[in-house]
Amino acid sequence: MGDFFNLILVHPIINILVAIYSAFSFLHIPYALGFAIIGLTIVIRFILYPLTTSQLKASMKMQKVAPHLSKLKEKHKGDAKKIQEETMRLYKEHGINPAAGCLPVLIQMPIIWALYSVLQRIVDFKPGVVVTEVNKIVYFDFLKLNNAWDPSFFGLSLGAIPSKIMSFDKPFAVGSLILLVPILTGVFQFILSKMMIPAKNSVAVLEKDIEAKSKIDKKDAGDFASAFQTQSMFIFPIMIGFFSFGFPIGLSLYWNTFTVFGIIQQYKIAGLGGLSTWIKKK
């Protein structure tokens, strides 16, 4: 299984990464490896772009019809088949393509995971073995590395881990600036989560839904679970921040590029969403 995953996803992605890296170092761009990680993430995000876009659009339209849908459910309570039929009719009326389904979403998961494991591996290579290890994976001779890459990025090693750099004895030392990495990661994630929540009028409906739902959930799931669900907008960014505190910087670099691309895409397709109320206030 692991070999298969390597064969179809991890190794091709490493090849793309090495190609971008070679191009960057050929152009004498400083910190080529760091920028290659950013470049690779953007390339992958562009490949996934149509999938995500169609998903975002469908999700937006579905939110619009959500109130109609809950009315339908009231009306045909207990008659599951009728509800399903009416739902499909409603989707058709509003031009929601029910053909998409969740497959496009599921396709993205292994790719995101593969990127993660690629970078996990890349930043872990010791300088001595980089050349041999990479050259084993690379498909073409012209991609082969002649000497090891420089794993530093603006003075930091991409393999460095914030929680290890920071010394808790001296919290005000320069090294503590590394805390900015997990904080930024969390902030970007929060912006994206906030944007995902639809703005204004639709929020009223949704909040009611969420309230009603959390009441139901509380009965069978623990309080923490339901709180997690409704508050995931706040909890998830904090979680991600903690992760990036314990992960190599190269991975944070990937994740932040990924998130920022997501923010831009979300903005282009769905607008500011939940952020708009904050931005207008200013």
Next chain:
Amino acid sequence: MKRILILVVNFYQAFVSAILKNILGINKMCRYSPTCSEYTKIAINQNSVFVGLKKSAIRILNCQPFFSF
């Protein structure tokens, strides 16, 4: 057994689903209503574990572009 499975689904709904949505930036991705996870809970409850799992597996597999209603 039923209880354990339903607990697993509850866990998925509470944590995994929320995390996935945040990662992918998607709010609502279901073509079905109730959602597949909710349906699985009901199916397991009403039928035997095997029949319930089979039903939900069929439903999840049908959630793709090549299957229309």
